[in-house]
Amino acid sequence: MYFQDPSLAQFQERMEEIHHRNNLRTLFGVESIPKASQLRDILDTIAGDSFAPIFKDLFERLRRHKHLEDYAVFPHTLLCAIDGTQYHSSQDIHCEQCLHKTHRNGDITYSHAVLQGGIMHPDKKQVLPVMPEAIQNTDGIGKQDCESKAAKRFIERLKQDHPRQRFLLGGDGLMSHQPLIETALEQGMHVLFVAKPGDHKYLFEWLNDFPELPTLEQVDERGYTHQYRWKNTVPLHGQANALEVNVLEYRMINTQGKVTYKNSWVTDIPVNQHNVVQLVRAGRCRWKIENECFNTLKNQGYYIEHNYGHGKQHLSYNMYLLTLLAFYFHQIFELTDGAYQACRAKANSKRYLWEVFRGTVRMLVVDSWEQLMDMYLHPDDYEVKATKKS
Numbered sequence: 001m002y003f004q005d006p007s008l009a010q011f012q013e014r015m016e017e018i019h020h021r022n023n024l025r026t027l028f029g030v031e032s033i034p035k036a037s038q039l040r041d042i043l044d045t046i047a048g049d050s051f052a053p054i055f056k057d058l059f060e061r062l063r064r065h066k067h068l069e070d071y072a073v074f075p076h077t078l079l080c081a082i083d084g085t086q087y088h089s090s091q092d093i094h095c096e097q098c099l100h101k102t103h104r105n106g107d108i109t110y111s112h113a114v115l116q117g118g119i120m121h122p123d124k125k126q127v128l129p130v131m132p133e134a135i136q137n138t139d140g141i142g143k144q145d146c147e148s149k150a151a152k153r154f155i156e157r158l159k160q161d162h163p164r165q166r167f168l169l170g171g172d173g174l175m176s177h178q179p180l181i182e183t184a185l186e187q188g189m190h191v192l193f194v195a196k197p198g199d200h201k202y203l204f205e206w207l208n209d210f211p212e213l214p215t216l217e218q219v220d221e222r223g224y225t226h227q228y229r230w231k232n233t234v235p236l237h238g239q240a241n242a243l244e245v246n247v248l249e250y251r252m253i254n255t256q257g258k259v260t261y262k263n264s265w266v267t268d269i270p271v272n273q274h275n276v277v278q279l280v281r282a283g284r285c286r287w288k289i290e291n292e293c294f295n296t297l298k299n300q301g302y303y304i305e306h307n308y309g310h311g312k313q314h315l316s317y318n319m320y321l322l323t324l325l326a327f328y329f330h331q332i333f334e335l336t337d338g339a340y341q342a343c344r345a346k347a348n349s350k351r352y353l354w355e356v357f358r359g360t361v362r363m364l365v366v367d368s369w370e371q372l373m374d375m376y377l378h379p380d381d382y383e384v385k386a387t388k389k390s
Helices: 008-014 023-028 036-044 048-064 147-161 178-186 201-208 276-299 315-336 338-347 350-363 369-377 379-389
Strands: 072-074 077-090 099-102 108-121 124-129 133-135 166-171 190-194 215-219 225-235 244-253 259-267
Touching: 008 036, 036 315, 048 124, 048 147, 048 315, 072 276, 077 147, 077 276, 077 315, 108 147, 108 276, 108 315, 124 276, 124 315, 133 147, 147 166, 147 178, 166 276, 178 190, 190 276, 201 225, 201 244, 215 276, 225 276, 244 276, 259 276, 276 315, 315 338, 338 350, 338 369, 350 369, 369 379
Parallel strands: 077 166, 166 190
Antiparallel strands: 072 077, 077 108, 099 108, 108 124, 108 133, 190 259, 215 225, 225 244, 244 259
C-alpha cells in the first residue's frame, strides 16, 4: 500500500531476501515476510478498531509540532468534513459484515463502505484523514447499518480520541437533520451541514417569509460577484421540538451575470458579516473529502477498490485501513518533509514520483527512506559511486 503496488503477491516476491537484505527490512524494519495467504489470514482476525490508536498518534504528533495550527478555520477550531464511500462491491464475494442490496431481478449486490472524516482547510491541499467508522452489519441478519448511524458513532469516537480539540463538522445534506446535529452538539462540536430547499421545505419557507435578510456582496479581482445571505435562530423543521439553527446562503455570479455556484448550509455558529465569508469557504471546502481523499484513493494509484482479499471477518476493512494509512503518511510527507517536498517539485506528478520509487526498490536495496529520496534528487552522485565500484 505504501508503494501503491496493485499486486500483493508480486510485491512480496520482489521483496524476497537477497543475501539477507531487502527493502522491507532496510526501510521498515520487517524481519520476515509472511506469505500472502498467511498475511491475509492474520489480518482477517484483527478487529479494525485496533488501528484507531495509530490515527490518533499521528494526529497528536502533528498537533504537538504545530502543523495543525495552519488548519484552524476559526481560533483553535479544525474543520473535519465527513462523508461516506464504498470500497468493495461484488455479487459473489461477501461476509456477514457486508451491506447488501436486492435488485428487482433477485440478484444481490454485496458491499463494504465507511464513513470517513478528514481534517482540511480552504487554503491547504493536504487532507489529513482520521479513523473512519465502518458502515457494516454486525450479525448478518439484523437491520442494515447506514451512513447516518455510522456518523453518530464517528462523532462519538472523534470526541473520545481528541477530547480537548474543538471541531467544526462539515457534511452533505444527509447530515443536516436534528438527531445528528444534536449528537454533534452534545459532544461539544460545531456543525456546518449542507441544507437544500428540497430537503428542508419548512425551514426555507420560514426563511423566505422575512421581507429582508442580512446580506453581504463582494466583487473579486476577476469581476465575479459573491452574494451572502443569512438568518440566525431559524427552526430546522415544523415540529414542536424543532432545533433552532443558523442558515447561510451563497451565490457566485460570473461577469456575464450567470450564477455558476450556489449552496446553503445550517450551523450552530451565530452568523454575521464578519464570519459569513469564512463559513462559506469552510462549507465549500467539504468537496475535498471527495476530490482530494476519495478520488485520490480510487484513481490516483492507491487502488482502494482493488480486492486484495475479502476474508470472513475483518480483512476487507483492514485492507482499506492500511491503504488509508499509506495515504495519510504521504499527506504528512507533503506537509512536513522537506526532502519529499523537493521530490514532489522535481517530479511534478505524484503518480510519476511513486513510479520512480517503485522502480528503484525493484532494482536496488537502499539503506533508508532518506537515501531513496536522495537518489532521486541527486542521481549523479550515485552514478559516480556505481562507476567506481564497477
